[in-house]
Amino acid sequence: MGDIDTCGCKVGRVTAKYGRGDVDEWLIEEWQDEMSIRSLTAEFNKEIIEEELTAVGASRLEWSKTPVYEALHTEELSEPETIEIRRELERAGVDVEQLSSDLVSHQTVYRHLRNCLATSGPDEKSAEERREQARNRIYALQQRASLVTESTVESMQTAGVTNVGDPEVLVDVRIVCRDCGRSMDLDEVLTGGCDCPPK
Numbered sequence: 555m556g557d558i559d560t561c562g563c564k565v566g567r568v569t570a571k572y573g574r575g576d577v578d579e580w581l582i583e584e585w586q587d588e589m590s591i592r593s594l595t596a597e598f599n600k601e602i603i604e605e606e607l608t609a610v611g612a613s614r615l616e617w618s619k620t621p622v623y624e625a626l627h628t629e630e631l632s633e634p635e636t637i638e639i640r641r642e643l644e645r646a647g648v649d650v651e652q653l654s655s656d657l658v659s660h661q662t663v664y665r666h667l668r669n670c671l672a673t674s675g676p677d678e679k680s681a682e683e684r685r686e687q688a689r690n691r692i693y694a695l696q697q698r699a700s701l702v703t704e705s706t707v708e709s710m711q712t713a714g715v716t717n718v719g720d721p722e723v724l725v726d727v728r729i730v731c732r733d734c735g736r737s738m739d740l741d742e743v744l745t746g747g748c749d750c751p752p753k
């Protein structure tokens with residue numbers, strides 16, 4: 555413990571405060587493994603939330619860290635939902651203002667990785683390598699979704715809940731641009747996408 559281990563940026567201060575000085579290694583590993591800074595930041599913030607919920611003794615059953623995170627740090631939830639969650643957190647003994655001000659932005663996480671930990675992101679890959687990797691990743695996911703669905707249907711059949719002759723499951727991935735409404739398959743996205751400017 556002590557100053558030596560803490561870089562002094564917000565990530566360093568927050569991890570020290572919540573007793574999570576062990577996250578640096580994880581951040582570096584996941585980043586190099588191509589997890590996006592956005593997802594890393596969400597995971598990091600959820601860890602902090604979990605520490606706080608544990609510290610005040612809020613039961614895991616009552617609290618799921620994802621909606622708490624969404625209420626405190628994103629605009630995913632509606633205003634009444636956000637207010638409700640914040641109110642319940644306060645009732646559970648959480649200092650909501652403090653906790654939400656301890657959550658970090660993805661710029662902060664990026665700077666912590668680049669500057670404090672002197673890491674660089676995943677090795678530069680060619681566009682074709684990236685496409686290949688993306689296809690493999692999505693394909694594996696489709697396989698898995700299809701297997702899980704198939705075995706679920708089979709167990710429903712065994713239980714007499716449903717009846718399908720010989721079920722084959724097809725998993726189709728579509729990506730829709732929220733701006734222009736164009737619906738694309740993975741390959742269309744990987745080889746160009748729509749004409750909207752990226753966000």
Ligand SMILES: [Zn+2]
Pocket residue numbers: 561562563564565566665666667670671
């Ligand atoms: Zn730092």
Ligand SMILES: [Zn+2]
Pocket residue numbers: 731732733734735736748749750
């Ligand atoms: Zn578009």
